[in-house]
Amino acid sequence: MTFKKLLIKNNSSILQVIDKLNNTGEKTLIVVDNKNRLLGTISDGDIRRHIKKEKNLKISIKNIFNNKPYTCSINYKRDDLISIFKTKKYDLIPITNKNNKVVDVILWSSFLKLGKTKKQNFDVMILAGGLGKRLSPYSTILPKPLFFYNGSTITEQIIHKFAKYGFLNFIISVNYKKNIIKSYLDNFKPYFNIDYLFESKMLGTAGPLGQISNNQKKSFFLINCDTLISANLKKIYNYHIQGNYLMTIVTAKIDFKIDYGVLEIDKKNKLKNINEKPIVNNDILTGLYVFHPDIKKIIPRNKKFDMNDLILKLLKQNKDIGIYKINKKSWKDVSKYEMLDSF
Numbered sequence: 001m002t003f004k005k006l007l008i009k010n011n012s013s014i015l016q017v018i019d020k021l022n023n024t025g026e027k028t029l030i031v032v033d034n035k036n037r038l039l040g041t042i043s044d045g046d047i048r049r050h051i052k053k054e055k056n057l058k059i060s061i062k063n064i065f066n067n068k069p070y071t072c073s074i075n076y077k078r079d080d081l082i083s084i085f086k087t088k089k090y091d092l093i094p095i096t097n098k099n100n101k102v103v104d105v106i107l108w109s110s111f112l113k114l115g116k117t118k119k120q121n122f123d124v125m126i127l128a129g130g131l132g133k134r135l136s137p138y139s140t141i142l143p144k145p146l147f148f149y150n151g152s153t154i155t156e157q158i159i160h161k162f163a164k165y166g167f168l169n170f171i172i173s174v175n176y177k178k179n180i181i182k183s184y185l186d187n188f189k190p191y192f193n194i195d196y197l198f199e200s201k202m203l204g205t206a207g208p209l210g211q212i213s214n215n216q217k218k219s220f221f222l223i224n225c226d227t228l229i230s231a232n233l234k235k236i237y238n239y240h241i242q243g244n245y246l247m248t249i250v251t252a253k254i255d256f257k258i259d260y261g262v263l264e265i266d267k268k269n270k271l272k273n274i275n276e277k278p279i280v281n282n283d284i285l286t287g288l289y290v291f292h293p294d295i296k297k298i299i300p301r302n303k304k305f306d307m308n309d310l311i312l313k314l315l316k317q318n319k320d321i322g323i324y325k326i327n328k329k330s331w332k333d334v335s336k337y338e339m340l341d342s343f
Contacts, residue, residue: 003105006092007032010039010065013058014050017042028091030102031065037100040067043091071096074103081106083166089191121218122195123167126158127208128225129175129199143177145225146184149334155185155225159192165234167221168192173208175199200302206310209291210299219292226335227287231326239324240290247295247314248322250288252331255279283323286331290322 008020008029020029021044028043042065050064071094072081081093085108095104128145145155159170174181174196185194197211209222219240223229229250240248257279264273285307298313299305314321 003102006030006105007036007102008042008061009034010062011060013060014047014064015058017047017061021047026091026107030069030092030094030105031061032102036102038069038071038094038096038102040065041069041092041094042066069094072106073097076106080166083163083168085191087160087163121169121216122171122193122220123169123218124158124162124171124221124223125197125208125212126155126170126172126223126225127205128155128181129173129178129202129208130225143181144335145172145181147334149228153184154228154334155181156188157228158223158225159188161229162221162233163192165232165237167233167237171195171197171212173197173199173203173211175202202304203302204304204306204309206299206307207303207305209295209310210301210303210305212293212296214296216293216296219290222289222291224287226333228332228334229286229288229326229330230332231330236288236324236326237290240322243320243322245290245322246292246298246319247310248290248324249311250286250290250324250326251283252286252326252328253281253283254328255281283325286326287333290324 006029010031028041031040031042046064091108093106094102097103146153262275262278266272
C-alpha cells in the first residue's frame with residue numbers, strides 16, 4: 001500500500017474518513033491540504049468520540065482532527081522511532097520534508113512485524129517475585145508490582161521510564177501471584193518485548209540472576225519493582241559499559257534523622273558532647289543495578305541469594321564494582337502503602 005492512500009483532505013466528511021479507514025484497514029489517516037502539506041491526523045477514536053457527541057456523519061473533519069501530530073524527517077533513525085511508537089502508542093508517523101509536505105508514512109504495524117522476526121537479548125530485568133510484606137495486608141489480594149502510583153501500576157511506570165531511553169526488552173522475574181502479574185503485563189506485549197522468568201521458589205533479590213539464559217550477550221539493568229528512577233538511564237548504561245564493570249550500583253545520598261540524642265564519649269568513658277536528634281547523610285542502594293552477563297557465573301543455582309550477599313562476594317573476589325551516583329530527587333521508593341493509590 002502506498003502512503004498516499006492514507007492521506008485525506010481537510011475538507012473531507014466524517015463519512016469519507018470512515019470509508020477510507022475501512023478500505024485501508026488502518027486506524028489513523030493523515031490530514032493534508034491540496035498540496036499534500038501536513039495539517040494533522042485523524043483516528044477512528046476521534047471519529048467515535050465525535051459521533052457519540054454530535055451524531056453527524058456529513059460534517060467536515062476540520063474541527064475534529066489532531067492538528068499537532070508527531071512527525072519526523074526523512075533522515076529518521078529506526079531505533080529512535082521504535083521507542084517513540086512504543087511509548088506514545090502511535091498507529092503511524094508522517095514523514096515530512098522541509099516544506100512540511102508529506103513524503104512518506106511509517107506504520108507501527110510494519111515495525112511490529114519486523115520486531116517479531118528475531119528474539120533479542122533483554123535490556124531490563126524487573127524483580128517482581130516477592131511477597132510485598134511491607135504492603136500487607138493489601139498485598140495478599142493484589143501483588144505489589146500491580147499496585148497503582150500516580151494513576152498507573154508501578155511496573156508500567158518502570159517499563160515506560162526505560163522505554164523513554166530506548167530500552168524496550170524486558171524480562172520479569174515472578175513467583176508470588178505470578179499468573180495475575182503475567183495476565184496483566186501480557187496486555188503490553190504489542191508495544192514492548194516482555195518475557196518471564198518463573199522462580200520455582202523465592203530466590204531473593206539477586207538469585208534470579210542465576211536463571212538467565214546463556215544466550216544473554218549484553219549488559220542489562222536489574223531493578224526492584226518498587227523503585228522508580230527519573231535519572232538518565234542511557235548515561236548510567238554507558239558508564240557501566242565504559243568502565244567494563246561486572247556490576248554497577250546506582251546510589252543516592254539521602255538524609256537519615258536519628259530520633260534520639262547521640263552521645264560523644266571519650267576513651268575514658270567521659271561524656272564529651274551530646275547531639276540531639278542529629279541528621280546523618282549516607283549513600284544508599286536505590287534498587288537499580290547494571291550487570292555484565294558474566295554475573296550469572298557468580299550466582300548459586302536455584303538458591304535464595306540477596307543483593308548484599310552478591311556485593312560482599314564480589315568484594316571478597318576483588319571485583320571492581322562501579323558506583324553511579326544520582327540525585328536523591330531522581331529516586332523514589334514506592335514500597336509503602338501511604339505512597340500508593342490502589343486502595
